[in-house]
Amino acid sequence: MSESYDLRITGGNVFIEGQGVSDVDLLVRDGRIAAIIDRHETTTSAETLDVAGKLVLPGAIDPHVHLGKDIRVPRDPDDAERETASAVAGGITTMLIYLMSSESYVGELEAARAAMDSNSHSDYGFHFVLGTPEHLEEFESYVDLGVSSFKFFMNFRGDEGKYLGLPGNDDSFMYDILRKSAEHGAMINPHPENIELVRMFRDADHDSSLSSLEAWNAARPPFVEADAAQRVAYLASVTGASVYCVHTSSREAVEALVRQQDAYPNIFIETCTQYLTLDTSSEADVYAKVNPPIRPREDVEFLWEAMKAGQIDAVGSDHNARHRTNKEKDIWSASAGFPGTGGVLPLTLAEGLRRGIGLDAIVDAVSTRAAKLFGMYPQKGTIAVGSDADLVVVDMDSTSTINAETQHSAAEYTPWEGTELPLSIIHTIVGGKFALRDGVLTDNHEGHYIHRARSGAAALGQL
Numbered sequence: 243m244s245e246s247y248d249l250r251i252t253g254g255n256v257f258i259e260g261q262g263v264s265d266v267d268l269l270v271r272d273g274r275i276a277a278i279i280d281r282h283e284t285t286t287s288a289e290t291l292d293v294a295g296k297l298v299l300p301g302a303i304d305p306h307v308h309l310g311k312d313i314r315v316p317r318d319p320d321d322a323e324r325e326t327a328s329a330v331a332g333g334i335t336t337m338l339i340y341l342m343s344s345e346s347y348v349g350e351l352e353a354a355r356a357a358m359d360s361n362s363h364s365d366y367g368f369h370f371v372l373g374t375p376e377h378l379e380e381f382e383s384y385v386d387l388g389v390s391s392f393k394f395f396m397n398f399r400g401d402e403g404k405y406l407g408l409p410g411n412d413d414s415f416m417y418d419i420l421r422k423s424a425e426h427g428a429m430i431n432p433h434p435e436n437i438e439l440v441r442m443f444r445d446a447d448h449d450s451s452l453s454s455l456e457a458w459n460a461a462r463p464p465f466v467e468a469d470a471a472q473r474v475a476y477l478a479s480v481t482g483a484s485v486y487c488v489h490t491s492s493r494e495a496v497e498a499l500v501r502q503q504d505a506y507p508n509i510f511i512e513t514c515t516q517y518l519t520l521d522t523s524s525e526a527d528v529y530a531k532v533n534p535p536i537r538p539r540e541d542v543e544f545l546w547e548a549m550k551a552g553q554i555d556a557v558g559s560d561h562n563a564r565h566r567t568n569k570e571k572d573i574w575s576a577s578a579g580f581p582g583t584g585g586v587l588p589l590t591l592a593e594g595l596r597r598g599i600g601l602d603a604i605v606d607a608v609s610t611r612a613a614k615l616f617g618m619y620p621q622k623g624t625i626a627v628g629s630d631a632d633l634v635v636v637d638m639d640s641t642s643t644i645n646a647e648t649q650h651s652a653a654e655y656t657p658w659e660g661t662e663l664p665l666s667i668i669h670t671i672v673g674g675k676f677a678l679r680d681g682v683l684t685d686n687h688e689g690h691y692i693h694r695a696r697s698g699a700a701a702l703g704q705l
């Protein structure tokens with residue numbers, strides 16, 4: 243009876259999957275949820291955290307992160323420490339990081355894990371970007387290492403991937419990786435853009451009356467994304483692969499994917515916070531340059547309708563800590579990408595609730611669904627007995643402001659600079675330990691590597 247616990251979280255409005263917000267207390271032991279109990283039950287615990295009136299959610303998962311000064315791989319302690327600080331300050335407890343290399347990922351994984359080890363505030367796993375015949379040969383060993391999802395840049399034809407050190411590819415390579423992923427219970431995360439059309443628009447005369455973000459959108463219009471999304475989704479059905487379309491930005495792309503889902507179910511859709519909150523008139527201007535581009539307001543509105551309709555599986559950030567100095571240029575020469583992991587939960591939660599989206603749908607999109615799709619559930623993505631004690635406590639009765647400082651990223655800017663939120667993240671708990679306490683980062687950076695044996699349909703089939 244007098245069992246003892248490490249931490250009791252008491253008084254909160256706790257989000258329990260399938261039940262919604264519940265008046266329960268949580269007991270944590272050895273980094274996991276040990277029990278969910280009635281508020282009036284007495285227990286012994288080393289520490290009690292009173293969160294009366296606060297919302298307690300499963301820690302958010304950012305399924306789309308790039309780390310490293312050159313965005314390819316985290317190499318030094320800073321890459322890991324600063325950017326995961328940004329994540330936990332925004333309630334992210336697990337991130338999935340894209341490693342991009344033309345080398346064997348057996349060595350790259352070891353190096354990346356070494357860089358993350360004892361530096362990461364959050365738990366983390368990896369996706370690998372596939373680009374070479376060697377990657378294809380080693381596919382099975384990558385899955386054995388706990389990486390069951392792989393990115394493919396459909397736009398890397400000819401020299402387009404050279405800036406990341408990746409060779410050009412074609413549809414036969416894509417077909418092969420789709421087939422392999424189906425064989426090994428893995429998933430392919432394509433970057434869908436038709437680069438031949440991009441080149442044509444890029445090289446055409448630009449309309450000088452357009453704003454920076456309007457011009458960038460015009461140079462990579464939505465149908466360029468939709469065309470590629472449709473094609474990879476169709477080839478997924480041919481090969482039996484699971485496909486997770488990353489950073490879906492436009493109405494055309496969502497509609498193209500939903501059409502394919504009618505014929506074949508294993509197609510999943512990610513969007514990013516920027517496509518849900520920024521449009522081509524945004525003051526962020528060139529700081530918000532990204533691929534696919536920030537779209538006009540109609541697309542933002544459409545994406546929320548898609549969220550409401552349950553068509554969006556997950557929201558990620560496409561976090562990329564490109565330094566300010568690479569952005570403060572004209573739209574054509576500035577680097578694409580920006581930091582955003584710290585905004586995924588607070589922005590999606592605030593804007594989603596304002597638009598009448600249910601808390602259950604929001605939690606699913608920022609946590610649970612990604613855990614399920616990427617083979618981390620129920621260890622991650624839910625508050626349940628036996629799950630990791632990854633929790634975020636949100637004060638819905640206070641406000642907060644997004645700016646470069648509150649985002650903690652080494653990039654030193656945010657496209658949401660000055661955005662006021664009707665809530666604040668007060669505690670983030672990773673594996674039972676505080677990563678953020680009373681809004682302040684702690685010294686705890688003992689995030690763990692998450693081994694993921696399956697992704698996509700193979701992972702869902704096991705639930």
Ligand SMILES: [Zn+2]
Pocket residue numbers: 306308340560
């Ligand atoms: Zn990305």
